[in-house]
Amino acid sequence: MSLTSTTTLDSQLTATWGPANTYPDVSMVMSGYPGRLWPQESQPQFWSKYQVWEWLQQVMDMHQIDASSIPFQNFDIDGHQLCSLSYQDFIRAAGSVGQILFHSISELKWSGQCHVEIGQLEIKPEIDFSCPFPEVSYPPEIYDPLIHSLAPAVSPTPSSPDIKRSYSRPHQVKKHNPRGTHLWEFIRDILLNPERNPGLIKWEDRTEGVFRFLKSEAVAQLWGKKKNNSSMTYEKLSRAMRYYYKRGILERVDGRRLVYKFGKNARGWRESEK
DNA sequence: TCGGCTTTTCCTGGTT
DNA sequence: AAACCAGGAAAAGCCG
Numbered sequence: 370m371s372l373t374s375t376t377t378l379d380s381q382l383t384a385t386w387g388p389a390n391t392y393p394d395v396s397m398v399m400s401g402y403p404g405r406l407w408p409q410e411s412q413p414q415f416w417s418k419y420q421v422w423e424w425l426q427q428v429m430d431m432h433q434i435d436a437s438s439i440p441f442q443n444f445d446i447d448g449h450q451l452c453s454l455s456y457q458d459f460i461r462a463a464g465s466v467g468q469i470l471f472h473s474i475s476e477l478k479w480s481g482q483c484h485v486e487i488g489q490l491e492i493k494p495e496i497d498f499s500c501p502f503p504e505v506s507y508p509p510e511i512y513d514p515l516i517h518s519l520a521p522a523v524s525p526t527p528s529s530p531d532i533k534r535s536y537s538r539p540h541q542v543k544k545h546n547p548r549g550t551h552l553w554e555f556i557r558d559i560l561l562n563p564e565r566n567p568g569l570i571k572w573e574d575r576t577e578g579v580f581r582f583l584k585s586e587a588v589a590q591l592w593g594k595k596k597n598n599s600s601m602t603y604e605k606l607s608r609a610m611r612y613y614y615k616r617g618i619l620e621r622v623d624g625r626r627l628v629y630k631f632g633k634n635a636r637g638w639r640e641s642e643k
Numbered sequence: 644t645c646g647g648c649t650t651t652t653c654c655t656g657g658t659t
Numbered sequence: 660a661a662a663c664c665a666g667g668a669a670a671a672g673c674c675g
Contacts, residue, residue, distance in 0.1 A: 552649085596650085605650085608650085608651075609651075624658095
């Protein structure tokens with residue numbers, strides 16, 4: 370449920386990849402990793418906006434709640450502001466999830482440490498990253514919820530009957546295909562930048578280079594955004610991924626849906642290469 | 644303009 | 660039934 374790939378993409382992507390200057394972390398990446406404590410100095414009162422979002426992701430993940438079910442923009446606040454919110458404020462900001470959040474932050478305020486499992490994410494300052502896709506964002510004209518329903522982008526537009534499988538290839542809009550970043554590099558960079566990966570893809574086996582798409586359509590939309598192609602789908606993205614098998618950039622992982630593995634010709638994904 | 648390369652689009656058929 | 664996988668075919672788009 371929480372990993373449904375096609376639901377409420379816009380809100381999450383807007384919150385995560387949008388023009389806001391901070392990004393939530395990827396909590397999903399953490400499952401399966403040993404827990405760890407927040408650093409002592411990271412008491413919630415002193416959290417940055419980024420850390421607030423990170424905490425949000427973690428709580429949602431802990432409770433198996435789809436992170437996109439709450440409006441992250443309501444938490445575009447720093448730790449000091451967060452700690453000053455009342456129970457009612459949380460309810461207003463996040464609905465029923467608000468009580469979970471309120472409870473969590475109340476405990477953190479007391480303990481000054483996070484007892485939740487947050488995995489072994491590298492909490493690096495935003496600036497330390499050379500963003501692999503600095504142009505990636507979701508301008509409102511593209512991800513305006515009023516324009517885009519929560520349905521996946523693969524849906525035919527309401528005005529066009531579903532004739533997409535007709536043999537006469539429809540007159541396609543010209544797509545430019547800027548070289549520079551290949552698809553597999555784009556995927557790799559998402560994996561390597563958890564701060565910018567809102568649970569889109571996660572490592573299954575970090576040392577072996579095995580990873581899994583958590584939100585396949587969201588990744589496809591992100592890729593489409595990068596390529597200026599609003600009709601990108603996971604179906605099409607995955608076809609491109611399959612071409613990588615022959616080239617040794619990816620290796621097949623049989624029997625596991627949405628799971629891929631970097632091959633011998635993929636560079637830059639190993640920790641030792643970073 | 645051409646060829647190579649990568650990706651996109653569409654497709655059939657199979658699997659989970 | 661929906662989502663995904665496999666891979667053929669053809670075309671788009673970029674680049675040298």
